[in-house]
Amino acid sequence: xxxxxxxxxxxxxxxxELIKSDKSIYDNYKIAQSVxxxxxxVAVAFLCATHNFTKFExxxxxxxxxxxxxxxxxxxRYKGKDKVSPIANKSLKxxxxxxxxxxxxxxxxxxxxxxxx
Numbered sequence: 001x002x003x004x005x006x007x008x009x010x011x012x013x014x015x016x017e018l019i020k021s022d023k024s025i026y027d028n029y030k031i032a033q034s035v036x037x038x039x040x041x042v043a044v045a046f047l048c049a050t051h052n053f054t055k056f057e058x059x060x061x062x063x064x065x066x067x068x069x070x071x072x073x074x075x076x077r078y079k080g081k082d083k084v085s086p087i088a089n090k091s092l093k094x095x096x097x098x099x100x101x102x103x104x105x106x107x108x109x110x111x112x113x114x115x116x117x
Contacts, residue, residue, distance in 0.1 A: 037103030042095045067093035
C-alpha cells in the first residue's frame with residue numbers, strides 16, 4: 001500500500017508540474033479549484049475533458065456533455081420523461097455530483113442555510 005501511495009503522490013506531482021508549465025492551463029486550474037467542492041481531481045478532469053475549457057462554445061453545451069442537462073421527449077400530446085443523453089460523459093457527471101455533495105456537506109459558502117431550532 002505504501003508503494004501505491006508513493007506512486008500516486010509522484011503522479012500527482014508530475015501532473016501539477018505539467019499544469020504549471022502552461023500559464024493559461026494553470027490559471028484555469030486555480031480558478032476551477034476556487035469553486036467550493038472542486039479539488040485537484042475534478043479540476044484536472046475538467047481541464048482534460050474540455051481542452052482547457054475551450055472545447056465548448058457555451059455552458060449549456062458543457063452541461064449537456066457532462067450529462068447534467070436532461071432532454072424531454074415530446075411528440076404531439078405525448079410527453080415522455082426527461083432523460084440524460086446516453087452518450088454523456090458519466091465520469092464528469094459523477095465528479096460534479098460528488099463535488100456538489102462535498103460542498104453541501106462541508107462548511108463552504110455554497111452550503112444551504114438552515115434554520116436552527
